[in-house]
Amino acid sequence: MFYIKWIVRIVVFILLLGFAVKNVEPVTLKYFLNYQWHEPLIVFLLIFFIVGVSVGLLVATGSLFKQRRELQHLRREFNQLEKSMELASQPKPLRDVSTAAHIDVV
Secondary structure (H helix, E strand, C coil), rough: CCHHHHHHHHHHHHHHHHHHHHHCCCEECCCHCCEEEEEEEHHHHHHHHHHHHHHHHHHHHHHHCCCCCCHHHHHHHHHHHHHHHHCCCCCCCCCCCCHHHCCCCC
């Protein structure tokens, strides 16, 4: 399994490297106020990919923390229920019923 992972990683790296080598022609990115940025296409692709991954991770972080808080709450609730079940399952002490038979009724 270890070797298969490395083979897949090497193949993906070679494909991405080939993609980068083929996309080196300059591209102009135009901003407001006539500002322009000239770089190879692969630079823009990598920058926007990194920005997209970062934004996706930031969005996912919020729900991840929410799920962690909910999981902690459910674990605490489970532990409380488990403790109450242990207390309920413990045998109760028997009452001494021998003294009740010796009460005289007048």
